[in-house]
Amino acid sequence: MTKPSSDPRHTLTLRDVSEASGVSEMTVSRVLRNRGDVSPQTREKVLEAARALGYVPNKIAGALASQRVNLVGVVIPSLSNMVFPEVMTGISEVLEGTGLQPVVGVTNYLPDREEKVIYEMLSWRPSGMIVAGLEHSDASRAMLRRAGIPIVEIMDIDGDPIDHAVGISHRRAGRQMAEAIIAAGYRRIAFLGTQMPNDHRARKRLEGFEEALAKAGLQLVDREFYSGGSALLKGREMTAVVLNRTPDVDFLYYSNDMIGAGGLLYCLDKGLDVPGRIGLAGFNGVELLDGLPRKLATMDACRLEIGRKAAEIIAGKASPGAKVELFPKLEPGDTIRPVSGQH
Amino acid sequence: MTKPSSDPRHTLTLRDVSEASGVSEMTVSRVLRNRGDVSPQTREKVLEAARALGYVPNKIAGALASQRVNLVGVVIPSLSNMVFPEVMTGISEVLEGTGLQPVVGVTNYLPDREEKVIYEMLSWRPSGMIVAGLEHSDASRAMLRRAGIPIVEIMDIDGDPIDHAVGISHRRAGRQMAEAIIAAGYRRIAFLGTQMPNDHRARKRLEGFEEALAKAGLQLVDREFYSGGSALLKGREMTAVVLNRTPDVDFLYYSNDMIGAGGLLYCLDKGLDVPGRIGLAGFNGVELLDGLPRKLATMDACRLEIGRKAAEIIAGKASPGAKVELFPKLEPGDTIRPVSGQH
DNA sequence: TATCCGGCTGTTAGCGCTAGCATTATCATG
DNA sequence: CATGATAATGCTAGCGCTAACAGCCGGATA
Known part of the structure; x- marks a missing residue:
């Protein structure tokens, strides 16, 4: 009958460590968890044995026993x-x-x-x-x-x-952004965002945004949705679509920074005067924006x-x-x- | 003594479900795991009881018992x-x-x-x-x-x-990229990458890259490292540094696409002729690149x-x-x- | 009628660990 | 030297679940 410790395929338990170090399983447990009083010599002996065996405690068993x-x-x-x-x-x-x-x-x-x-x-x-x-x-x-x-x-x-x-x-965030945009004098505002029925936060931002527009007697002049794909690229594409469909739009509000960044790059490519002829804003405050040619307006999501x-x-x-x-x-x-x- | 099921704070166990449905714990276990034969009626009864109680099995105990x-x-x-x-x-x-x-x-x-x-x-x-x-x-x-x-x-x-x-x-990937760059006629090549001692894959790419350069009798004319911060922005900054320090550099090899993208945006901002006057390449094949004004050379990392x-x-x-x-x-x-x- | 079989259900014995004591060794105190 | 305090260690009894087997039942088979 081979001893467990001699079989390298045997899964180690506290018992193996306890046998190897000559103390009870309980004491090994205490050492390994740093709980309760154990004499320094015993501690050292146990640690040594555990290390030598390559013992890794079984949290499944530990969690069941301790209910934690x-x-x-x-x-x-x-x-x-x-x-x-x-x-x-x-x-x-x-x-x-x-x-x-x-x-x-x-x-x-x-x-x-x-x-x-x-x-x-x-x-x-x-x-x-x-x-x-x-x-x-x-x-x-x-x-x-x-x-x-x-x-x-x-x-x-x-x-x-x-x-x-x-x-x-998010409702308030949408509202705030709308107010800032209106205060800056933009009037023909479009929304570009995700077509995700379950992105409730994007939805709430849009609701807040439209609410504030309505309060100022405005409404969105265009909107465009996307799903899937490279956000940066989608931002470009959607922006192209909107600018084409509604040439006199003067502000593009994006549901996130990534598509906003795509839109910004597109506008710059096209030589549009940003923010004079057209303004843009996103949402999230992602680090990425710091590297763009121009810093996109956004709101940090904390x-x-x-x-x-x-x-x-x-x-x-x-x-x-x-x-x-x-x-x-x-x-x-x-x-x-x-x-x-x-x- | 209140029955467990009457105490909403009591953590539910198989026993609660078993009592509620009038069968043994074992049978409940079988139903919940879809294992073994259980009659349709019993199954339904158990499922019903489990749902009514809001029972969620305890995988800790299950894993310990089944060793899986x-x-x-x-x-x-x-x-x-x-x-x-x-x-x-x-x-x-x-x-x-x-x-x-x-x-x-x-x-x-x-x-x-x-x-x-x-x-x-x-x-x-x-x-x-x-x-x-x-x-x-x-x-x-x-x-x-x-x-x-x-x-x-x-x-x-x-x-x-x-x-x-x-x-x-990664060594081969670096080599391949170097070979392509050399074949395209670039000769004054710089490397820009992470300063991470433990990013072994970036290190290996650089090693392969330099190896291929050496084979062509070339060596890097400049190198620049960074750590932390917004990768896109860092890409811009490092690129500025290198272009300033080594004005006649004609190729920039980046250790990843993100800083490469920053570098690309910088070069375009400066009106440099890409890829005529200067070429760029990154690594990874991230989706992001699809949205850039020009598509950065890269290698997909699979x-x-x-x-x-x-x-x-x-x-x-x-x-x-x-x-x-x-x-x-x-x-x-x-x-x-x-x-x-x-x- | 004895036998067997397959479908269904229950019983038993842990899985590897830890809480909660009980126990022993050690030592200072009066 | 008895006493109690303290430190160190061990023992027992589970934690909630499942593997493995045992039992039971009704019906088919010989």
């Missing part, structure tokens, strides 16, 4: 649009020191997928969940509510959170801060009211002309 | 550079139907962090691991080797894999395909030799002039 899982589920719609990676950065930063670890799930803006992702995550019994947006299926909401863990919905605060919410008001605040709530470092509202700053860049009469 | 975990660890250096999200897409696509689920860990190009991430992941006993790159600490390699699960190292094949490797030869192939190996759908080499295609775009004498 150091995981935080993060459910977001996409990784490829530059906005969520930055949210993740904020989350990781804060979670770093807490022993908590983020686990990401991606929904591709599909409610069904979101439901599945949430179900999967909850089945690992995480210590908390961070979910993008306030719009979820009834089943998703019910699961999250029942889970008995802190839930933070992020990015948006225009709605009723399940537990906590950290974000900005992504890093949202990630941080959400993680703080999960980590119990902050115990705020249900909603935490952040306030994006409008950055006029070089693509909105200065307000007439005060330059 | 449907997780695949994916360890990558970064999420913010457009390349890994696409790899993830490939992985997810293939894993979709297999019941396996990817879990991402990010190392920020730090070997220490990589070691920690791998350790954490292995402690969840995943069914397989996909790790970017071939360079790891001894401890990391040992852990992976010991884990007794399929390991796939991706992106790079210039080296010795622990188990499997799927990727391209990201999607790498993700797919790696996932197939993990899922056991493919059982290839140790290494799977993919071959990137050089896309000359509009920033390398046509080879003299054959236009």
